[in-house]
Amino acid sequence: MGGQARARRAAAALGVLGLLCAVLGAVMIAMLPSLMKQQVLKNVRIDPNSLSFGMWKQIPVPFYLSVYFFSVLNPDGVLQGEKPQVEERGPYVYGAAVMMENRPMSLKLIMTLAFSTLGQRAFMNRTVGEIMWGYDDPLVNLINKYFPGMFPFKGKFGLFAEVNNSNSGLFTVFTGVKDFSRIHLVDKWNGLSKVNYWHSDQCNMINGTSGQMWAPFMTPESSLEFYSPDACRSMKLIYKEPGVFQGIPTYRFVAPKTLFANGSDYPPNEGFCPCMESGIQNVSTCRFSAPLFLSHPHFYNADPVLAEAVTGLHPNQEEHSLFLDVHPVTGIPMNCSVKLQLSLYIKAVKGIGQTGSIEPVVLPLLWFGESGAMEGEPLNAFYRQLVLMPKVLHYAQYVLLGLGCALLLIPVVYQVRSQEKCYLFWSSSKKGSKDKEAIQAYSESLMTPAPKGAVLQEARL
Structure with a gap:
């Protein structure tokens, strides 16, 4: 009896434990998605107490800038009207003749004389550092002295001279603390709610984020929109595929x-x-009125005519496309590679002899790739708090529910088996009493004399 009591108590205890596990698992299944969403919302907004505040304040991702220059291999032939032949190395610099195309003829003749006097040619060799960050150019100094305001820069002349040791401007963004629907969206850039470089309100709009973070809980229907000061416009990327980083x-x-x-x-x-072939964007209005064009490297995704007009270009998706890999739950970039090309439209300009017989062509100057990936302790902390922990909780809720249901079956099974034993004992006792009654009745019948007229039969072996 003592063993049965202990077994009964153990089965009851396991049943209570199972009930608690099942209830906890059910509660987690019902409440965990909402709790996780609240935690994500709390940690992605721009607040000193949030996990992403440090990432927003100082990006933990190391970025690497790679610049590829195009060197013109046949400069004399280009001056005679040949197709440009380029090699991806550098250095390459074209003069400012196209900027003078619509100036008075007298001014262009003065420019021709100045080019000749100062030894300026259409193609010159410069170091990479000079091309990027600037060099003292006697022609630029002369023009700034006698024609002030013609060039929007003074001093050294270089493709990135104006942005050396500078930032990309002041972004004013929504924190998401008061209105989460606008989290990370840009309110103003350098105090402007829109730019005035372009010819439509839509193109002048400053849309999206500053390119650091996006709103959480993305779906394949989501898009990444951000304002790029380098491109002087807002840009939108579209979903391609899921992945793992x-x-x-x-x-x-x-x-x-x-x-x-x-x-x-x-x-x-x-x-x-004004546009040319599809796949290149005219950025002259935000680049000192120089005939510069922005595109993917090697004119990838552009009209094939552009790449065919220059020998030495080999556009392909693997080397020249851009992408951003974003954690969809938080909207935080994990890995990115942004590649853009800067090209110059050149042609012979009547009145400036140095331009010779150059055929009109969009000539690549350089392309640059900016890449970065989260790594080290920031990556580990992100994985633990926003990936590993939610995954553990996700599986734990179903484990608890399954374990609870299994434990709840123990007292049920125990009770059923106990009832079966009682039934078998009762059935066995009842069957024995009936046998005794039958034997007693048979004995009594033997002692009773046969009725008159009955036929007695004898059984013989």
């Missing part, structure tokens, strides 16, 4: 083919015109 699930976003399409192929881009 260092154990962290990601969504990959890429540039659509319409990003640098001209107004004929994509009407919303009409405001960025």
Whole structure:
């Protein structure tokens, strides 16, 4: 009896434990998604107490800038009208003749004389450092002295001279503390709510974020929109495919083919015109009125005519496309590679002899790739708190529910088996009493004399 009591108490205790586990698992299944969402919302907003505040204040991702220059291999032939032959190395610099095309003829003749006097040619050899960060150019100094205001810069002349040791401007963004629907969106850039470089309100709008973070809980229907000071415009990337970066699930976003399409192929881009072939964007209005064009490297995703006009270009997706890998739950970038090319439209300019017989062509100057990936302790902390812990809790809720149901079966099984034993004992006792009654009745019948007229039968072996 003592053993049965202990077994009964153990079965009851396991049943209570199972009930608690099942209830806890059910509560977690019902409440955990909401709790996790609240934790994500708390940690992605720009607040000193949030996990992402440090990432927003100082990006923990190391970025690397790679610059590839195009060197013109046949400069004399280009002056005679040949197709340019380029090699991806550098250095390369073209003079400012196209900027003078619409100036009075007298001024162009003065420029020709100045070019000759100062030894300026259409193609010159300079070091990479000079091309990027500037060099003292006697022609630029002369023009700034006698024609002030013609160039929007003074001193050294270089493609990135004006941005050396500078930032990309002051972004004013929404923190998401009061209005989460606008989290990370740019309110103003350098105090402006829109720019005035382009010819339509849509193209001048400052949309999206500053490119550091995006709103959480992304879906394949989401897009990444951000304002790029380098491109002087807002840009939008579209979802391509899911992936995994260092154990962290990601969504990959890429540039659509319409990003640098001209107004004929994509009407919303009409405001960025005057346009040329599709796949290159005219950025002259925000680059000192120089005939500069922005595109993917080697004219990837552009009209094939552009790459065919220059020998030595080999556009391909693997080397020249751009992408951002973003953790969809938090909207934080894990891995990115942004690649853009700067090209110059050149041609012979009547009145400036140094331009010779150059055929009109969009000539690549350089392309640069900016890449970065989260690594080290920031990556480990992100994985633990925003990937590993939610995953553990996700599986724990189902484990608790399954374990609880299994433990609840123990007292049920115990009770059923106990009832079966009682029934078998009762049935056995009842069957024995009936046998005794039958034997007693048979004995009594033997002692009773046969009725008159009955036939007695004898059984013989």
